[in-house]
Amino acid sequence: MQPWELTATAAAAKLQDGSLTAEALTRSCLDRIAAQEPAVKAWIFLDPVAAIAKAREVDKAAIKGCLHGLPIGVKDMIDTADMPTTHNSPIYQGLQQGRDAACVGIARAEGAVILGKTDTVEFAAAGRRALTRNPHDLTRTPGGSSSGSAAAVAAGMVPLAFGTQTGGSTIRPGSFCGIYAMKPTHGVVNSEGAKRYSHTLDTIGWYGRAPSDLRLLAEAFRLFGLDVPLGKTVKDLRIGLLRGPNWHLAAPESQAALLLAGKRLADAGVVVEEVTLPAPFDGITEAQRIVLMGEGRGAFLAEYVSAFGKLHADFRSRVENESGITAAMMAGAYDLAGDCRRSFDAIASGYDAVLTPAAPGEAPVGRQDTGNAVFNSMWTLLHVPCIGIPCTEGPNGLPVGVQIIGQRFGDAALLDVAALVAPVIDPKLPG
Amino acid sequence: MQPWELTATAAAAKLQDGSLTAEALTRSCLDRIAAQEPAVKAWIFLDPVAAIAKAREVDKAAIKGCLHGLPIGVKDMIDTADMPTTHNSPIYQGLQQGRDAACVGIARAEGAVILGKTDTVEFAAAGRRALTRNPHDLTRTPGGSSSGSAAAVAAGMVPLAFGTQTGGSTIRPGSFCGIYAMKPTHGVVNSEGAKRYSHTLDTIGWYGRAPSDLRLLAEAFRLFGLDVPLGKTVKDLRIGLLRGPNWHLAAPESQAALLLAGKRLADAGVVVEEVTLPAPFDGITEAQRIVLMGEGRGAFLAEYVSAFGKLHADFRSRVENESGITAAMMAGAYDLAGDCRRSFDAIASGYDAVLTPAAPGEAPVGRQDTGNAVFNSMWTLLHVPCIGIPCTEGPNGLPVGVQIIGQRFGDAALLDVAALVAPVIDPKLPG
Numbered sequence: 001m002q003p004w005e006l007t008a009t010a011a012a013a014k015l016q017d018g019s020l021t022a023e024a025l026t027r028s029c030l031d032r033i034a035a036q037e038p039a040v041k042a043w044i045f046l047d048p049v050a051a052i053a054k055a056r057e058v059d060k061a062a063i064k065g066c067l068h069g070l071p072i073g074v075k076d077m078i079d080t081a082d083m084p085t086t087h088n089s090p091i092y093q094g095l096q097q098g099r100d101a102a103c104v105g106i107a108r109a110e111g112a113v114i115l116g117k118t119d120t121v122e123f124a125a126a127g128r129r130a131l132t133r134n135p136h137d138l139t140r141t142p143g144g145s146s147s148g149s150a151a152a153v154a155a156g157m158v159p160l161a162f163g164t165q166t167g168g169s170t171i172r173p174g175s176f177c178g179i180y181a182m183k184p185t186h187g188v189v190n191s192e193g194a195k196r197y198s199h200t201l202d203t204i205g206w207y208g209r210a211p212s213d214l215r216l217l218a219e220a221f222r223l224f225g226l227d228v229p230l231g232k233t234v235k236d237l238r239i240g241l242l243r244g245p246n247w248h249l250a251a252p253e254s255q256a257a258l259l260l261a262g263k264r265l266a267d268a269g270v271v272v273e274e275v276t277l278p279a280p281f282d283g284i285t286e287a288q289r290i291v292l293m294g295e296g297r298g299a300f301l302a303e304y305v306s307a308f309g310k311l312h313a314d315f316r317s318r319v320e321n322e323s324g325i326t327a328a329m330m331a332g333a334y335d336l337a338g339d340c341r342r343s344f345d346a347i348a349s350g351y352d353a354v355l356t357p358a359a360p361g362e363a364p365v366g367r368q369d370t371g372n373a374v375f376n377s378m379w380t381l382l383h384v385p386c387i388g389i390p391c392t393e394g395p396n397g398l399p400v401g402v403q404i405i406g407q408r409f410g411d412a413a414l415l416d417v418a419a420l421v422a423p424v425i426d427p428k429l430p431g
Numbered sequence: 432m433q434p435w436e437l438t439a440t441a442a443a444a445k446l447q448d449g450s451l452t453a454e455a456l457t458r459s460c461l462d463r464i465a466a467q468e469p470a471v472k473a474w475i476f477l478d479p480v481a482a483i484a485k486a487r488e489v490d491k492a493a494i495k496g497c498l499h500g501l502p503i504g505v506k507d508m509i510d511t512a513d514m515p516t517t518h519n520s521p522i523y524q525g526l527q528q529g530r531d532a533a534c535v536g537i538a539r540a541e542g543a544v545i546l547g548k549t550d551t552v553e554f555a556a557a558g559r560r561a562l563t564r565n566p567h568d569l570t571r572t573p574g575g576s577s578s579g580s581a582a583a584v585a586a587g588m589v590p591l592a593f594g595t596q597t598g599g600s601t602i603r604p605g606s607f608c609g610i611y612a613m614k615p616t617h618g619v620v621n622s623e624g625a626k627r628y629s630h631t632l633d634t635i636g637w638y639g640r641a642p643s644d645l646r647l648l649a650e651a652f653r654l655f656g657l658d659v660p661l662g663k664t665v666k667d668l669r670i671g672l673l674r675g676p677n678w679h680l681a682a683p684e685s686q687a688a689l690l691l692a693g694k695r696l697a698d699a700g701v702v703v704e705e706v707t708l709p710a711p712f713d714g715i716t717e718a719q720r721i722v723l724m725g726e727g728r729g730a731f732l733a734e735y736v737s738a739f740g741k742l743h744a745d746f747r748s749r750v751e752n753e754s755g756i757t758a759a760m761m762a763g764a765y766d767l768a769g770d771c772r773r774s775f776d777a778i779a780s781g782y783d784a785v786l787t788p789a790a791p792g793e794a795p796v797g798r799q800d801t802g803n804a805v806f807n808s809m810w811t812l813l814h815v816p817c818i819g820i821p822c823t824e825g826p827n828g829l830p831v832g833v834q835i836i837g838q839r840f841g842d843a844a845l846l847d848v849a850a851l852v853a854p855v856i857d858p859k860l861p862g
Contacts, residue, residue, distance in 0.1 A: 065736075092530075095529045095530060096529045097528055097529045097530060098526045098527050098528045098529060099523075099526060099528060100733070102627070102729075102730075102732070102733040103733075105733035105734075105736075105737050106732055106733050106736055106737075108737070109733070109736035109737040110736065187630050187631070187726060187729070188729055189729060190627055190729045190730055190732065190733065191627075191630070192626070192627040192730075195623070196533070196621055196622075196623040199618050199622070199630055200618070221729070221732070222728070222729075222732065222750075224757075224758045225758060295618060297653070298533075298618070298619055298620060298621045298652070298653075299533075299621055299623075301533070301537055301621065301652070301653065302531070302533040302534075302536035302537050302540070302621065303536075305496075305536075305537055305540035305541065306536050306537075306539070306540040319653075326655075327655045327656060327839070327840030327841070328840075330839075330840060331772075331773075331776060331838075331839050331840060334769075334772070334839075335769065335772070335773045338765075338766065338769025338770070338772075338773075339769070341762075341765070341766070341769075342762075342766045342769075345762060407762075408758070408761075408762050408765075409758030409759075409761060409762060410758070
């Protein structure tokens with residue numbers, strides 16, 4: 001087994017006990033990238049010489065942080081002090097910030113090797129797509145906007161990578177690429193230094209190849225409650241199975257994945273109960289669109305007034321408020337979101353987690369359509385933690401996942417639930 | 432009259448008609464700074480040679496933006512591509528970002544001369560105070576955290592300046608320094624590139640010496656509704672006079688200022704009616720503290736793990752959660768804020784604006800105590816627009832202001848109300 005084949009968790013154990021060095025793991029990842037990158041195109045910036053130098057520096061560290069020696073890919077709309085940050089925008093080609101984004105600085109301080117920058121949908125929002133292809137089928141998208149991060153982890157190029165989610169940009173590519181994905185509770189991970197689209201929605205997320213990989217980054221970010229174990233076994237769990245208000249938009253394979261995951265859990269002794277949401281939730285997908293478009297007005301104004309000619313029409317239309325968002329619509333959307341956050345917490349408190357689709361189906365063909373965020377955007381607006389879990393394959397052999405959802409700030413408990421249910425839901429889970 | 436003595440509005444008119452150049456105004460501001468700065472200490476970074484070069488560049492512009500030729504001071508926790516950004520932190524001495532903060536980029540694209548960086552409380556939050564003194568009394572604070580920006584505008588060093596407000600960091604220094612201040616609706620001005628403390632609370636604000644000065648920046652940021660004039664005269668106005676849940680914390684001069692402002696308005700023909708808030712608002716000051724401390728846990732984690740030795744104990748305590756904020760407290764505070772936002776909008780809809788204290792009293796003596804934010808923090812959490820208006824003087828001859836509050840997204844209407852009530856409330860208003 002090559003080092004690049006290890007999950008982050010398995011690699012971390014070896015890095016901590018000294019049986020693997022950061023340099024060896026980084027070199028192995030770079031070898032894998034050299035082999036896969038011409039086809040997958042996951043990276044916008046990668047400097048192998050600098051990466052090895054950083055890894056050797058980490059190998060000299062007197063104290064090992066919780067991410068010691070682990071290479072991490074960073075979505076290229078998250079700032080890095082030692083690499084350019086282009087946002088996949090012609091405006092920011094060559095831009096180099098003086099300071100790491102908060103999430104990058106924290107990972108670096110915990111001993112991670114910041115390996116390179118991954119391709120992204122422009123500003124993680126709209127406009128230009130990444131060049132990245134789905135490692136499971138090069139004719140298909142890995143999803144977006146965290147295209148390069150999801151594909152890089154799925155292709156074994158790097159054990160961990162940062163994405164972001166404003167609509168469905170972390171969980172959906174995770175499903176399309178057959179990997180584990182986490183969108184934590186909104187605001188618990190400082191998103192400073194990631195390009196702003198919507199302050200209400202933008203959330204730093206991350207990818208790994210096992211549920212325990214996701215926990216490594218949760219520990220680096222010191223999420224609430226990590227010191228309080230759930231203390232349950234699979235047979236103690238109660239899971240709410242939620243088709244949700246957009247069920248009719250799920251392809252057969254996505255509907256099948258949810259029901260299959262529910263059946264696998266029930267067969268393993270979990271209490272699985274169908275949940276429905278009250279009527280106000282029918283408006284929450286539209287509320288997310290209003291918040292996104294309304295906050296997008298201000299988000300791209302700086303580029304609009306300073307670099308109009310290089311700003312994609314998608315962003316000009318946001319600033320010009322082509323979708324006609326009004327102040328009253330904004331206040332109404334915020335208020336509905338507030339109501340539904342409290343209401344969902346109450347519903348979710350009856351379960352260890354809520355199980356629901358992660359994406360509309362298999363990854364679409366081509367590069368332009370990165371998939372519909374409709375199974376994610378409501379959860380982003382509700383601020384609740386989401387963990388994506390691979391489940392099955394669709395009619396074309398592409399991965400199809402599901403996701404589990406917790407109460408706001410219930411990230412730690414949700415990670416414990418993921419560790420229990422993932423081996424049941426995901427037949428391909430390593431080890 | 433020297434150019435530095437002009438309000439931003441008066442200077443803008445001359446800059447637009449060509450009777451004043453950006454260079455002449457910038458030179459005049461630099462002269463004023465040279466005379467006042469040794470005593471006031473408003474600036475962390477100022478390069479007069481570069482400022483004049485920038486002004487001359489603006490004088491060559493083919494198209495005049497809405498801030499054409501106006502020098503602007505920038506609080507030194509807001510990024511500037513052409514100047515260092517220190518956050519008044521030993522960690523970031525010499526840091527230079529590659530990109531302007533959104534608000535700076537927009538102002539620059541609209542023709543503003545970014546004059547220099549103003550001193551601030553460390554990270555606009557806690558820790559080290561600015562060296563800045565109150566121009567009205569050098570033994571006193573100008574308030575914080577936007578200390579240098581408020582003092583610079585009050586001392587005539589610059590006609591406009593950016594601050595931020597997370598608790599009361601824009602409106603309170605405005606009151607202490609006897610100038611006009613605006614905290615817009617949360618989120619309508621992209622705060623990207625300003626150091627994060629609390630994503631729910633951090634709001635870009637600004638200072639001027641007349642209500643119309645505040646409107647210049649509102650136009651640059653294209654706030655909702657600026658094209659729909661209020662269409663009222665003073666005698667058409669209905670103002671709600673609100674003592675508020677913290678009235679007992681107002682010094683006699685601040686209580687007197689509110690009642691005096693109300694009397695002046697009533698004497699001018701405004702319908703002034705006392706308003707009270709329902710019981711849930713009694714918890715909103717504490718909810719703001721919980722949100723601030725809870726979100727502060729993650730806000731300074733990057734500095735905590737990467738530069739612990741240089742991080743002030745105030746920020747270490749946030750990361751270590753010394754105040755014992757729990758997930759349940761956070762969710763409860765967010766939910767109460769959501770309820771009160773909707774409730775306040777309903778109350779405010781009965782008035783053109785709500786008039787309430789801007790600060791506890793006169794500016795405190797010394798540099799360490801920058802004043803209590805208790806008359807501001809609830810409005811910051813409620814996300815509503817606030818405009819600070821000078822009103823009277825306290826027992827020591829220091830300025831004491833009031834503020835008017837609007838509904839969420841009612842920034843444009845509130846600016847129109849400010850233009851009507853400021854000449855009534857503020858006997859010193861120029862012109």
